[in-house]
Amino acid sequence: MNKATWRKGWVVFAMFLFINTSLVTGGVTGVIGDLSNRSINWNILHVGGSGPNNYTKIQDAIDNANDGDIIFVYDDSSPYYENIDIDKSISLIGENGDTTIIDGNKSGDVVKITANGVTLSGFTIQNSGEEKFDFGVEIQSDYNKILGNSIKNNGGLKGWICGGIFLMNSSHNEIGENFIYLNYREGIYMDKGDYNNIHNNTIHENDYFAIIVNASSYNIIQNNDMSKNYVCMSFWPFSHDNQIIGNAIHDHDYYSLSLYTLSNNNIIRYNNFSNNIEWSIRLAGANNNLVEYNSISGSLGGSWGYGYGISVEYAFRNIIRCNNIMNNKNNAVILNSFNNHWIENYWDDYIGFGPKVIWGHIMFPQISDLFIPWINFDWHPSPEPYNW
Numbered sequence: 001m002n003k004a005t006w007r008k009g010w011v012v013f014a015m016f017l018f019i020n021t022s023l024v025t026g027g028v029t030g031v032i033g034d035l036s037n038r039s040i041n042w043n044i045l046h047v048g049g050s051g052p053n054n055y056t057k058i059q060d061a062i063d064n065a066n067d068g069d070i071i072f073v074y075d076d077s078s079p080y081y082e083n084i085d086i087d088k089s090i091s092l093i094g095e096n097g098d099t100t101i102i103d104g105n106k107s108g109d110v111v112k113i114t115a116n117g118v119t120l121s122g123f124t125i126q127n128s129g130e131e132k133f134d135f136g137v138e139i140q141s142d143y144n145k146i147l148g149n150s151i152k153n154n155g156g157l158k159g160w161i162c163g164g165i166f167l168m169n170s171s172h173n174e175i176g177e178n179f180i181y182l183n184y185r186e187g188i189y190m191d192k193g194d195y196n197n198i199h200n201n202t203i204h205e206n207d208y209f210a211i212i213v214n215a216s217s218y219n220i221i222q223n224n225d226m227s228k229n230y231v232c233m234s235f236w237p238f239s240h241d242n243q244i245i246g247n248a249i250h251d252h253d254y255y256s257l258s259l260y261t262l263s264n265n266n267i268i269r270y271n272n273f274s275n276n277i278e279w280s281i282r283l284a285g286a287n288n289n290l291v292e293y294n295s296i297s298g299s300l301g302g303s304w305g306y307g308y309g310i311s312v313e314y315a316f317r318n319i320i321r322c323n324n325i326m327n328n329k330n331n332a333v334i335l336n337s338f339n340n341h342w343i344e345n346y347w348d349d350y351i352g353f354g355p356k357v358i359w360g361h362i363m364f365p366q367i368s369d370l371f372i373p374w375i376n377f378d379w380h381p382s383p384e385p386y387n388w
Contacts, residue, residue, distance in 0.1 A: 047071060069091075092121075097122045104129065104136075106129055125152075125154070132160055136154035139166065151165060162186070163207075185207055189211075190214065194219065204229065208229070217240045223245075233256065254277065273294060273296045279309070284315065306330075314335065320340065324345075325346065345378055
């Protein structure tokens with residue numbers, strides 16, 4: 001048996017073993033997708049390597065695949081200079097996430113997914129075009145899995161809305177365990193997407209935003225490490241009922257989390273905000289949100305001069321409770337905001353008796369130099385920092 005035949009046989013055996021293990025145990029993270037819905041007649045197609053029937057281009061394998069098939073891509077022939085269009089419900093699996101490279105050669109999207117139920121795993125995806133809406137991965141369908149990839153050096157400064165991953169009218173997707181970094185604009189841009197799960201990713205050093213959420217709801221952003229982007233997360237208008245839980249959010253030059261107009265009923269819980277220079281959390285026209293069990297520290301102000309732990313602006317009926325708020329230039333500030341509730345937070349600038357006073361003001365745009373002092377109270381501040 002020659003080396004190529006032996007290697008191909010080993011890959012098929014290993015994938016068969018993994019698939020059957022996944023069916024019994026639920027799999028590691030679902031890398032081969034939801035196999036319970038897979039046809040019994042699915043096939044494995046190979047790209048690259050030295051097998052006698054292997055494809056040389058990924059797109060050729062996709063064009064010859066059927067729904068439910070697996071395409072395995074060897075790293076021997078990497079990089080693959082292609083722009084991939086996945087219009088079938090397949091699993092596209094790279095041999096090694098660091099060395100199996102799909103390179104868009106600075107043109108358009110590197111990978112576009114238009115079919116439901118696609119799994120994309122084990123690739124480095126790089127060098128999309130540099131115009132508006134050019135991304136490493138663009139998803140225009142539902143129930144997909146983007147797992148265990150490196151997505152880097154996509155987008156460009158020529159266009160607004162470009163970069164790593166674009167979810168466009170796309171729901172029920174899982175984006176997990178990826179490295180998303182050094183993209184020119186956004187790491188992830190979600191536009192009108194619901195019920196997506198973004199978890200356990202490392203998102204860093206993207207040119208502008210780590211994550212933008214626009215008019216999207218019921219999403220979970222959990223257990224990600226996000227750092228050294230200019231801005232971390234921005235929830236644009238009408239993004240409601242999302243959960244932001246257990247993330248490490250640190251070392252951003254501008255701000256780490258903003259919720260804008262009518263981004264209501266979101267939960268911000270168990271996150272560690274540290275060293276985000278201008279402010280950590282900004283609620284601006286966002287109502288009925290719950291901010292609890294977070295550590296918020298190190299917003300000391302930079303060239304903009306803010307340095308706010310929490311800023312509440314034109315926002316109503318938010319609950320801010322049981323957070324550690326400390327070591328900020330201004331731990332909290334309020335502007336034209338009413339009926340917000342501050343409950344049992346730890347404040348390092350609390351004087352030690354009575355309620356904690358949170359200072360702010362009311363202003364009228366028509367009278368630019370009129371500022372009326374306004375205060376809120378945390379009636380029962382915690383005497384000690386929480387240790388979660």
